[in-house]
Amino acid sequence: DNTPSRHFIEQAIDKDLAEGVYDHVHTRFPPEPNGFLHIGHAKSILLNYGMAKEYGGKFNMRFDDTNPTKEKAEFMDSIIADVKWLGADYEDRLFHASDYFDEMYEDAVKLIKKGKAYVSELTADEMREYRGTLTEPGKEDPNRNRSVEENLKLFEDMKNGKFEDGSVTLRAKIDMASPNINMRDPIIYRVAHMTHARTGDKWCIYPMYDFAHPIEDAIEGITHSLCTLEFEDHRPLYDWVKTECEYKNPPRQIEFAKLYLNNVVTGKRYIKRLVEEGIVDGWDDPRLVTIASLRRRGFTPESIKMFVDMCGISKANSTAEYAMLEYCIREDLKLKAKRMLAILDPVKLIIDNYPEGQTEYLEIENNKEVPEMGTRKVPFGRELFIEREDFMEEPPKKYFRLFPGNEVRLMNAYFVTCTSFVKDENGLITEIHCTYDPETKGGDSADGRKVKGTIHWVAAKDAVTAEVRLYENIIDEEKGVYNEDGSLNLNPNSIKVIKDAKLEPELGNAVAYDKFQFVRNGFFSVDSKDSKPGAPVFNRIVSLKSSFVL
Numbered sequence: 021d022n023t024p025s026r027h028f029i030e031q032a033i034d035k036d037l038a039e040g041v042y043d044h045v046h047t048r049f050p051p052e053p054n055g056f057l058h059i060g061h062a063k064s065i066l067l068n069y070g071m072a073k074e075y076g077g078k079f080n081m082r083f084d085d086t087n088p089t090k091e092k093a094e095f096m097d098s099i100i101a102d103v104k105w106l107g108a109d110y111e112d113r114l115f116h117a118s119d120y121f122d123e124m125y126e127d128a129v130k131l132i133k134k135g136k137a138y139v140s141e142l143t144a145d146e147m148r149e150y151r152g153t154l155t156e157p158g159k160e161d162p163n164r165n166r167s168v169e170e171n172l173k174l175f176e177d178m179k180n181g182k183f184e185d186g187s188v189t190l191r192a193k194i195d196m197a198s199p200n201i202n203m204r205d206p207i208i209y210r211v212a213h214m215t216h217a218r219t220g221d222k223w224c225i226y227p228m229y230d231f232a233h234p235i236e237d238a239i240e241g242i243t244h245s246l247c248t249l250e251f252e253d254h255r256p257l258y259d260w261v262k263t264e265c266e267y268k269n270p271p272r273q274i275e276f277a278k279l280y281l282n283n284v285v286t287g288k289r290y291i292k293r294l295v296e297e298g299i300v301d302g303w304d305d306p307r308l309v310t311i312a313s314l315r316r317r318g319f320t321p322e323s324i325k326m327f328v329d330m331c332g333i334s335k336a337n338s339t340a341e342y343a344m345l346e347y348c349i350r351e352d353l354k355l356k357a358k359r360m361l362a363i364l365d366p367v368k369l370i371i372d373n374y375p376e377g378q379t380e381y382l383e384i385e386n387n388k389e390v391p392e393m394g395t396r397k398v399p400f401g402r403e404l405f406i407e408r409e410d411f412m413e414e415p416p417k418k419y420f421r422l423f424p425g426n427e428v429r430l431m432n433a434y435f436v437t438c439t440s441f442v443k444d445e446n447g448l449i450t451e452i453h454c455t456y457d458p459e460t461k462g463g464d465s466a467d468g469r470k471v472k473g474t475i476h477w478v479a480a481k482d483a484v485t486a487e488v489r490l491y492e493n494i495i496d497e498e499k500g501v502y503n504e505d506g507s508l509n510l511n512p513n514s515i516k517v518i519k520d521a522k523l524e525p526e527l528g529n530a531v532a533y534d535k536f537q538f539v540r541n542g543f544f545s546v547d548s549k550d551s552k553p554g555a556p557v558f559n560r561i562v563s564l565k566s567s568f569v570l
């Protein structure tokens with residue numbers, strides 16, 4: 021298939037397979053367990069998994085745990101949950117870079133024996149100074165020409181704990197005059213007396229990313245090592261390592277552009293601060309775009325996949341709009357979610373001519389665009405709740421909802437005409453009175469008379485009172501993500517908690533992650549952290565109005 025719609029990575033893989041460079045495809049997702057994954061990582065997960073799947077190949081999950089200071093078990097658990105949730109099935113292929121510390125050590129010894137690595141005593145500051153700049157070549161390390169024997173001995177001493185942190189390093193011997201600074205004798209091992217979550221105190225030397233990554237890929241038999249654009253300049257080093265360590269059928273690195281969202285915080289540093297300062301309710305706060313947040317907010321894996329696909333795979337950096345992500349979840353849920361009755365800002369509506377104490381059950385379609393979703397019975401009675409904004413004492417022009425003397429349709433129920441209302445001492449409307457026309461059951465009149473407004477309702481006697489949370493961007497979009505001092509420019513209204521929303525009774529049984537459309541109010545999902553059995557808390561995923569046009 022050579023249709024132009026194939027992205028450049030597919031084209032590269034097609035070519036490799038056609039030319040026999042590889043006879044299969046094997047990819048991996050290699051996160052560092054130092055934070056929660058975000059929407060950008062979803063692109064990497066779905067791309068790597070997607071390529072394996074498309075070509076009938078394999079996909080590995082691998083923790084890049086070569087940096088023991090930053091790793092946390094909590095992060096590993098969350099990453100696994102996120103990858104599984106997105107549907108990227110690694111079967112039993114869950115690996116850790118630390119599984120290969122022995123091989124990495126052996127490879128370093130091999131490089132030393134080939135005269136391709138040496139132990140350096142430069143301090144970090146000296147190292148920086150010797151490295152040179154983009155316009156000036158680097159200077160040779162005074163230790164660059166140590167003998168193989170001496171290097172072997174010193175490296176063994178490094179391994180055996182004879183040096184303090186930062187006092188020596190192992191450097192690859194490549195080219196101090198290379199125009200690519202990454203090739204100017206990069207450090208490949210450092211001394212760090214740290215306890216590793218998996219290898220404990222076995223090692224006090226740890227490999228650097230650029231040395232470790234190609235080895236991890238090669239050991240696992242990865243064919244296409246897909247990574248983001250900032251590693252493009254590291255590819256010559258990736259290739260140098262795989263060649264000098266003499267791996268057979270070595271993997272190939274291909275870089276793609278990161279996914280960025282406009283006006284959205286993804287930086288770990290910033291999220292960490294928000295969590296620590298208690299501004300958000302953890303890494304999975306529904307206002308963030310970590311995968312855990314998106315899941316908790318109510319996004320589906322399908323919507324995220326649609327979004328990532330719409331963003332496309334390319335080499336050019338670009339930013340997507342959050343509104344596009346919202347578009348995707350609306351598209352996904354509009355034909356899947358039941359359309360329910362829920363009042364977010366309730367005020368009582370009393371039908372004075374409806375029999376007192378009577379409840380009738382109206383049959384309502386679950387989703388009028390999808391008849392196969394069936395119907396449900398919803399109680400209706402003399403006292404209802406409606407949205408406060410659906411009544412006005414003195415309506416402006418073109419207001420077609422309730423006002424004294426006006427007739428409207430109660431969705432799927434009856435026509436009602438407003439007769440009066442009651443206010444408290446503060447001028448707040450506490451009750452609206454109306455009469456109904458029994459001949460309009462189901463929402464249509466027998467005599468063909470029309471009404472312009474349709475409002476929704478919930479029967480007061482049977483209503484479930486629940487907490488509903490409405491969200492806005494945690495960033496104040498007017499002024500951008502960062503303030504001049506580098507702090508986040510926060511929106512003080514990013515969460516609105518409604519304690520007494522009135523919902524139709526069936527919603528009282530909803531459980532974590534259940535998703536609904538609340539008619540006229542948007543799509544909602546049951547919060548997984550704060551809901552209790554019989555007392556669901558609802559997060560608004562997205563309103564029904566779209567600012568995004570395809």
Ligand code: ATP
Nearest residue numbers: 050051052060061063064246247248277278279280
């Ligand atoms: P950090 O060094 O701060 O941890 P990171 O989150 O980019 O940065 P990893 O945890 O190593 O680093 O990420 C795992 C994989 O996800 C990497 O291959 C990385 O390139 C990819 N990735 C990270 N951010 C994005 C993004 N915004 N869009 C696409 N892929 C991304």
Ligand code: MG
Nearest residue numbers: 051052054055
């Ligand atoms: Mg990361």
Ligand code: MG
Nearest residue numbers: 051052084229
């Ligand atoms: Mg990283």
